[in-house]
Amino acid sequence: MATDLRQGYRRQQSEPFSTVPFSRDPNFIDRPKILAKSQAAIEYAYRVRDDRPQTWVFWIHASTAPRVEEAYRGIAERLNLPGRSNPNANVCQLVNNWLCDEGNDRWVLILDNADDAEVFFPQRRLQDASTPLGSYLPQSRNGSILVTSRNRDAALRIVGDTRHVLQVQAMAKDQALQLLRNKLHTTANDDDMVDLLDALDCIPLAITQAAAYINRRSRTTVRSYLDEFRRSARRKGSLLGRDWGDLRRDSSASNTVNTTWRLSFESMRAESPSAADLLSLMSFFHSHGIPDWVLRKYKETALSTEEDISDGDFDDDIDLLQSFSFVTVAGDDEAYEIHALVQFCTRAWLCSRYDDEAWARKFLSLMAKEFPTGDFPNRAKCQQLIPHLESLYDKEPPGKEEANEWARLLTNAAWYLWHEGNYNAAHDLAAKAFKAKEKISRDVDMAMLTTMAVLASVLRGRGKFNDAEKISRRAMEGYQSLSGQQHPDTLTSASNLALILRDQAKYEEAVQIYQEVLDGREKELGAQHPDTLMSMSSLAL
Template sequence: MSEEQADSMEIDDPSIQDTIPDCEHIVDWQDVISDTQQSSGTDSFLQEVIRSGAFHNKESTEPSRISTAQAKAEAALDAKEQAEIAMLTNKKSKRSLVKSDQTRLNFLQQSVAKRAEERAAREVKAREAEERARASIGLPRNEHFVCPEDLFGRIAKQSSEPASCVALVGLGGMGKSQLALEFAHRTAAESPEVWAFWIHAGTLEDIEEGFRRIAECIKLPAQNVPWDDLYQLVCDWLYDEQNGPWILILDGADDPSVFYKISDVTNVLRFKRRPIGSLYLLKSLRRNSSIIVTTRNKDLAGTLTRGHGSIIEVGPMPVVEATSLFRKILGPKFQPASDMNAAIHFVKGLGLNPLAITQAALYLDKYLPKATTLANYLKKLEENTVEKARLLNFDANSIFKTWEAAFDFIRSQRPSAANILSLMSYFDRRGIPKWLLVSDIRDNNNPRANSPSIMGRLELDDSEGDMNDDSTDTFDGDIDMLMNYCIIAANRTRDMFEMHALVQLAARASMSNTEAQKYCAQFIHRLAAEFPSNPLGYWSTCQELFAHVQAAAKYSPSDDALEDWAILLYDGGRYARLLGDYETAKHMSNKVSKAREMISEEEQTEREAIRLLENSSLTALILMDQGLYHEAEGQFTHVTDTFKRMEARWETARSNTLTSMNNLASVYRVQGRWKEAETLLTQVRYHRAELNKVGASALATLANLASTYRAQGRYVEATALQEVVLESCKTQLGEGHPQTLTNKSNLASLYRIQGELEKAEELQIQAMNGRDMKFGREHPDTLTSMNGLASIFRAQGRLWEAEELQVQVVELRRTKLGENHPNTMASMNNLALIFYEQGKGEKAIELQSLVVDMCKVKFGDSHPHTLTSINNLALIRKSQGQHQDAMRLMKSCSDNRQDILGPKHPYTISSMAALRRWIE
């Protein structure tokens, strides 16, 4: 391989220590030289919505008295016969009508008149049916109701079964009552012979009122009749087939105590003579009658339909219908071109809940600021939970009030279930683990599990419930109740729960300030105790809990939870950094800094002071990951100097000093200050040996030292040390540990530089696959291995494979890290080299020129990375016959490399040799 081949670039990522993360952050832009390369639903609020036409569907029509096909056929026949009548009448006026024509004319006129009479009779009958339905149901029909036809079809099909009893079950506000109301009115309109009755089943008084209304509709004596007698009269009438078919809606049957008197011994029937429910009312069912129950309580639904029917769960609206509902209420304030995407996202955030969507739209229609576009306002609402709560709670009959009534009922019946609900409202809405709800502190080898700041804070108030009850039955009973009322859902094994974000918001809004602080603190204490302080050692636990850490970051805890909150977000920030989610990591780290500042100096213990500096170190590592080396250096210098001063007071600070020196050396290395980096790392290595420190931190220091040797062109020393580090990592940490994978990737790069391409490929593939399995394809560490493998392919002459892989890395790094990140720039450099070796000179020059300009801005004219990019551009221009430009660039690169890298560095020797040949 000729000496005029280009220098490639690679960036390897850091190894991590448990407390303050040690980093091994290599920014080595490959240099290839010589021969190697590199609801209730029926309250006043809903009636207002019905009258407003909020559920209007442009394609909806008046309820059909006859089938659409029959109506079309009649209209066509009328038109045909009227035309013929007109023709015959015209002939008659001209005295040319024969006898047969007269007979035909008489027939047609009678036929048309008869159909008109039939239509009029049907209209009268339909109006009578509607009037009867309005009287028996007691609620007007919502003519503009929008309903998914598949759901409505299920209700119609199951209700058409002989003696059927169907329960519509779902969270408040999902439209159960509206579905039942539409079904009742539609049935009455299309089948006038069917009676439709409606009973509000919220209280005993509501039920009695409903039965008296039925009695009035069917002309039974209702005034001054005792309840038991009235109930029996109505049920007997319903059972008599001579009275015709009927449907009965039991709406809002949520409270079992309305139907059963609950005692500790048994369930006593509310009505001694004729209990409503499955034991008598269902006996009134005949083959041509049906009952529909709407309820939030699954258990009660099963009881009321026992042995007679089925349960249909009513869930969220389809997105299209939900967006149409939102759009219709807002009218001209909704601009489809600019607001549609925001509206779709917003209604999804409301859980596609019809009542919540209606409530929000009515609020926006009334209070949307004139100077604010709907799209912008909706985006702001997503982040402002206070404003969102106000939006959904401005009406006396709002969705929050609907849910609050359910919460109050649960609290009155089972306080322990209400306590769990309050606690769960602070979690992320998905993936709430049972073990975090039922247990106190578990010992998962978490060193904080027994810390004074956490122990003793997890109990719920015994006066309100028993979260610490050892009985599994107690917890399971609480969960049963919450699930029965559709407040939460569970997976098949019932060890993972979820609830809707709006329900959580409503639950938090229903608490007093004292209650809110208490349950927020309990949530934080539990999570802080369980989230691992060593993410790499307990990766799966971090994965399971991280969404809840992100939820915790949004709260402002009380003073007694502030310390645990800071600990939790620090560990969460470290995990986010390892995920490559640098913005989230920085956000959490910033919150930790503010929390630590709130702790008074009198409370600043040794541990607190160290934690403050640990967080500063984490911030510096994040800055370095983002390519902000100057800012990272400032942070690390401050941390190192502070720890050195602390050593006089606290001996334990010595270990932290060494870690911060190691990290500072890493910044020096990525800045090209290799001698300074080597000096620091040598000191750290010596003092850690003196302290008899072994393990991941000591291995990270050795790996960083090997990387520094490599950056200086001391490949033999670097390889020998890197091989020792890798074997130690395998033994101490395991084959799949992230630090082991990092060292595999680094050693593979050293093998590639020295031409051992088969060994390099095998090792880099192992590193890439391990990182892919651990972190995913788009993680920065995985992209580092992909970048290294693409360079190996290029060195092997497998240019098309190299291009395919390198293009993926460039695109993913641009998306993940940004175009100006050193890793992205290195990938762009390597892609330009592939274009160059493929003979795509113009594309190579265009891309490499861009890299040179970006390096000068990012690093300065004399940084090693900038010089590598200039070296490569010179070689590419030379290959395209641009001799003068190539000579100028290589001369500048050669001179600067002698000053920066030294005359004996392999990169310097390569540039000088190329320049000499070109001059000769």
């Protein structure tokens, strides 16, 4: 079956993988060594499509395990694989089986930004942890895998042979000069441009941001920008003094990008403080696939609560961020991407102003508000947001209000992962949420009961029936106390307990509870209500 790469991506914005995440650059053929590793992979994908239109091309953002797992689910949906909707199905295995079947069409699998080998080959895993993702990288003559990475060691772990690793060399001076000319909207003296490139170490991101700054300011020339750059480099102090983790870049490159970022950021912030606020928030998301709708929700909430931000229009702010090359649009304006070094510089700036914790709380509140329950109708929204939550999982906030938000967010994320059959990750999150709720208060409320119900379901999914039964009993008793014996939530909780009892062959008590649930639903909902009929079926079983 043919895959139309250009149309396919625009149609599938909600999915966690794409065939090609950017529009094709018509100038690529003329300057093949100027673009970065991801753009080179994109061009390769297009050439595969042009040369072999029957070949499937699957694109996976491989920076974190959740993004890889969600990508596999997206591939399963695209291929319409049987069994993919079964919550107990191993979707990664289903995809791997299809890719390894030489009776299917040929394919290319692109793992972009596979910078951390732990994503595929974790060294420390729980005894009952799931199979490492590296086991689902197909070995087949029917297709090939293309990996892009900033980390040579990670690339070697994935491809397994140094002969298959190609080093992308630093940009040469003539290539950098051509890039700067392409980016500038005005002409400039060649000597000035060469001096600027020397100062920027020919780093593509720094060149792009410098050109964006010059283009935005009509009175700024290449020479005046270079003078400001050198003054800023001397006076800026060290925003990189704290250990922010491995950027897989040398320190000179980081400082160069940081200086170009700061010049552009300060200019943009003076023009629109609200755009600077938006970039501050975006620095806490995962760098790829930041949904447009969730950023708009933040803007609406901030304005409605009269939060201390300027009331700049959202679209104007996004346009300004794009003009300074801080963010890029990923197809049809439905999602945005932000370079990892731009995120790094933004977070470092926030830290230098002691604003990082305040923005971390805003990000948590936004995610807790917008990440829905894990019910199936919310699946698409959960798929979009789940990759952005990973940074929050291990950071329980100290305040009571924030801790409640954190527990609610983890509960909903666990709920979604349980529906997707990812029981190990779901258990980890549900257990953390349950522990946090117990720490906050010993009084049982509805939020606590929801967490307990999710945890019980996850424990059952992992085969830990005794633990699931204990938690489920507590949940049922809590619903009875708060909502009454005949409330729908109480009856659902009782039905869940009966299911766990049935799994353990405790049929006598299971029959008694199922009968009580059936009687209650017949009385409250009627004999023909779907929930009543489901109870009747469960009792018959």
